[in-house]
Amino acid sequence: MLAHNLFLAWKSLRKNPVLSLLMIGAIGLGIGVCMTTLTVYTLMSNNPIPEKSGVLHAVQLDSWDPNEACGEPNLPPSQLNWRDAQALLKSDIPKRQVAMFRSGFAVQEPSNKLPAFLAEARVTTRDFFEMFQVPFIHGGGWDASADRDQQQLVVLTKKTNDKVFGGTNSVGKMLKLDDREYRVVGVTEDWNPTPKFYDLNNGSFAKPEELYVPFGLVEPLELKSFGNTNGWKPEQINSYQDFLNAEEVWLQYWAELPDAKTREAYQAFIDQYVSEQKKLGRYPRPLNNRLTNVVDWMRVNDVVTEDSKVLLGLSFLFLAVCLLNIVGLLLSKFLGKSGETALRRALGATRWQIMQKNLVEVGLIGLIGGLLGLLLAFAGLQGVKQLYRGYERLVQLNGELLLVALGIALASSLVAGLYPAWRAARLAPAGLLKTQ
């Protein structure tokens, strides 16, 4: 019966193309607008590391101004300074922990055939790769001694490896970063967590850096931060060592705390640490140290902007308006065919069979409208790309979203069609047969 109803629906749509196109257009427009905003919203609110988002915690110590919180409501700074990071790294409570920052190097490939280029880099402790589940094509991260012994090692991304070594296994090969020789120990696969949760200070949707070097090199090589550095009081900084000793915050710090007990122990540890620092005249604010998991971290940092939420709401409101129009058009269509409906009822169709027939027609309109909506969403996303630079990576329709679009189109059109289909099925056949 479904196939037959589809056949009838197709005939019906073709019989009145203007009305059909109006309805398909209305659904298409509604779906197009919805999917454009939903795509951006979904990717913005995506959990980038679902398997571990509950155990990975951003570490915040409230070293800020005694008179004013770093952020509202009473938020501590989202980064740490050098001294505190060094102190926390000594703890063995977390299963893994990482201190890191964004930097950059002039990269020169060994044969000097390519001109040197500037590459963004992440300077990090070794746990970064395992902690954030970075996949490797060749080799792996460095071991603990590299951080400790200041070994000049580097992990390349696939893209950088392709660029510098033509995609070959470069593990063990040397390349120059800022005129210093580094040995390649690993090449990562394309890894692109969205949002870039582990460093929201430097762009929530920025690309991952192009190479990684050990955190142990910071002090000896005086590696510069390319990221945000914030402070709350004037400080005399005349040397790199002054910078490291200052209260300026510039390091992202994460701890992997696998269970509540470890989390409590680590919270006690950082509170204890801050209490000790208070005795030394630091940390003028009341204790306000935080461990925040990935999902909460993205929420606290407003990764999904208010604009996106409002736009999403408005777009669904727009879809609702489109659907309301469709309700009117469908009512007119179905009631216009009341003679045929009455005849079918006289010939033995039950009300439910009439409803099914009409709902299949509505579903077909919804599906075609959904396909049109996808085309419009694709165009809409191109527009978003043009309007908002930096969002390029967000605005892509994937297979899942395509299915969601068709699902929404089908479901919303069926909802819109319920009342008209029900009304048509309730028509009393007796009075309508003479006029058919």
Next chain:
Amino acid sequence: MLQMTHISKVFRTDLVQTHALRDFSLNVKEGEFVAVTGPSGSGKTTFLNIAGLLETFDTGSYLLDGKDVSHLSDDARSRLRNEKIGFIFQGFNLIPDLSVFDNVDVPLRYRGFDGKERRRRIEGALEQVGLASRAKHLPSQLSGGQQQRVAIARALAGTPRVLFADEPTGNLDSLMARQVLEMLEEINTRGTTIVMVTHDPELARRAHRNIHVMDGQVSDFTDFSQAAAARDALAA
């Protein structure tokens, strides 16, 4: 086949009540061909709608093929219509977008027959009305008489126990009207009960019995079969 006893039907609006049928009783035997006549507004169509389970009634009782239909649900009435009743309308009531074949197919699909059975029945019914060669035509490509024959084929395909015809020749010229009537007579001789509403006294005389309806009641009836038998006896 049809046993209506003291049926009444009132149509109500905010301002008026119209008694379409009052204390209407009628008994139609299996295999009868009954004509229902009466002036416009007398209640003929209301009777036909109630008899064809298209309309409910307020009081009285109605047995269709021995089954009390007074309190049936809408779905049960639909099923009963589909299985036991065939309709022929004055305006043919074919679905214009569907071919002749698909029009005849409509009630069979609701009956739940498989494709093979439906095809057998459709081809048989079209053969019976002489339109087997027009199966792929659209209704608009047929004459009025042919369209009414398609409607008859649609009614016959489900092998109904009773056929309700509402002015079946009203939209046809006299030649086509005669052909359609002959077809109905032939169907009746095969055992299908026919109840036909008509304005035409000539057509009514071709039935076994003529029920005259006036003001929602049976005012008179004439048994043409007995008259014919008496005539035959006198002639002998």
